[in-house]
Amino acid sequence: GNSVTQMEGPVTLSEEAFLTINCTYTATGYPSLFWYVQYPGEGLQLLLKATKADDKGSNKGFEATYRKETTSFHLEKGSVQVSDSAVYFCALMDSSYKLIFGSGTRLLVRP
């Protein structure tokens, strides 16, 4: 069946450090892929998406590239800020258009 695997957290970084959060997926076909972010006390917000192989999604300095050959969609940011502290969820959209989420990765950025 379809599934998403994320690196376990928490990930602790200093401000302005480079961020990578790994995400790999198992799916039939080529699903759309998403990153959602959940700030403390808030709901899930769509961060970025990619709908086909080699697509790069980007938003707010975050990027992720849809890699069909490695079935990956790793999230990156060149310079994190304290305000980026949140839980990040990788997800795929299956053939009936529902989302399958990973277990989330908590990011803590220290000043």
Added chain:
Amino acid sequence: DTGVSQDPRHKITKRGQNVTFRCDPISEHNRLYWYRQTLGQGPEFLTYFQNEAQLEKSRLLSDRFSAERPKGSFSTLEIQRTEQGDSAMYLCASSRLSTSGRPYEQYFGPGTRLTVT
């Protein structure tokens, strides 16, 4: 665009009681989804509607759970005879459909946190 709203935001109930949650999707969004999120985990799909039709239900949705979307607008999720294992955040999301019938991305509400004591 007022976003997806959910009510209540928090609910504490005693085991065995019934609870009902409401979700108001973004206007003109045809699809409405319910997910459940337990502590430290990602959301898990429960069910979804396209307009007023409930098209899919997860095996997680036991017979104590029922969801409706009358007239294709707001939706309610009812849990009967609540159990402690029902304690979780219940999330609602909505999306619109493209002209080809493919849904666009899902937008989530703030969730209803249920605590069963």
